[in-house]
Amino acid sequence: MTLALLSLFFSTLLGGLVVLLQPTLTMSKLRLLLTFSAGYLLAITLLHLIPELFTSTVKPLHIGSFLMVGFFLQRFIESFSAGIEHGHTVTTSNHCCIKNLKMFPLLSSITLHALLDGSILVHSDGQHVHAHEGVVVGMMLHKFLEAFALTSLLRGFTTSIRAQLIYLIAFSLASPLGFLLSSYLHYYLSNYGGIILLAMVTGNFLYISATMLFEASPEHNASKVTIGISLLGAGLATVIEFLS
Numbered sequence: 001m002t003l004a005l006l007s008l009f010f011s012t013l014l015g016g017l018v019v020l021l022q023p024t025l026t027m028s029k030l031r032l033l034l035t036f037s038a039g040y041l042l043a044i045t046l047l048h049l050i051p052e053l054f055t056s057t058v059k060p061l062h063i064g065s066f067l068m069v070g071f072f073l074q075r076f077i078e079s080f081s082a083g084i085e086h087g088h089t090v091t092t093s094n095h096c097c098i099k100n101l102k103m104f105p106l107l108s109s110i111t112l113h114a115l116l117d118g119s120i121l122v123h124s125d126g127q128h129v130h131a132h133e134g135v136v137v138g139m140m141l142h143k144f145l146e147a148f149a150l151t152s153l154l155r156g157f158t159t160s161i162r163a164q165l166i167y168l169i170a171f172s173l174a175s176p177l178g179f180l181l182s183s184y185l186h187y188y189l190s191n192y193g194g195i196i197l198l199a200m201v202t203g204n205f206l207y208i209s210a211t212m213l214f215e216a217s218p219e220h221n222a223s224k225v226t227i228g229i230s231l232l233g234a235g236l237a238t239v240i241e242f243l244s
């Protein structure tokens with residue numbers, strides 16, 4: 001449990017610190033890491049999270065329904081967060097786009113997403129944490145890129161370094177807090193309630209991983225390198241899954 005909490009916190013913090021320490025570094029320079037993460041997260045979702053849901057005692061129709069709810073919930077969150085969750089950034093030179101964003105809705109939506117992220121590491125019975133290395137590694141990749149995108153975007157609001165650091169630390173605490181809250185709430189939820197919550201978060205994750213994969217190929221022109229890197233990510237997730 002402690003290791004999972006620390007992994008969530010420090011991977012998020014590191015992603016933001018990279019931007020603060022290397023202001024010239026942009027997401028385009030991390031495109032291959034984004035592509036690798038997309039393949040990895042999609043594979044973990046398909047090989048671990050979804051099978052775990054459908055091997056429960058909850059009716060498949062109910063699981064599928066809340067997978068869909070989680071999928072479209074993330075689409076709704078994205079309308080306020082500018083797609084930060086899947087590594088999308090608005091460059092600081094694109095002032096008109098940044099001007100259209102509001103700080104409070106942006107931070108509120110991305111914090112809600114981060115809280116949901118933390119809950120994915122909690123088993124449906126609420127008594128155990130996923131000791132599954134693959135899910136933890138996937139979350140670390142996701143949180144690093146998410147924090148990188150958020151901190152890059154915050155620079156466009158012309159905030160001070162101190163303010164950016166405060167936002168970053170607060171955001172880094174959101175997923176561990178979601179983990180703790182979810183673990184606590186599951187003690188009071190039935191098995192059905194726990195599976196439904198996991199289904200919603202899995203739908204959320206499915207949306208993010210698929211979007212990352214599509215955005216890795218601008219105008220749908222996937223290069224051999226892009227395909228290869230995404231398959232490498234998916235392959236690593238598959239190996240970890242079989243070895244666990």
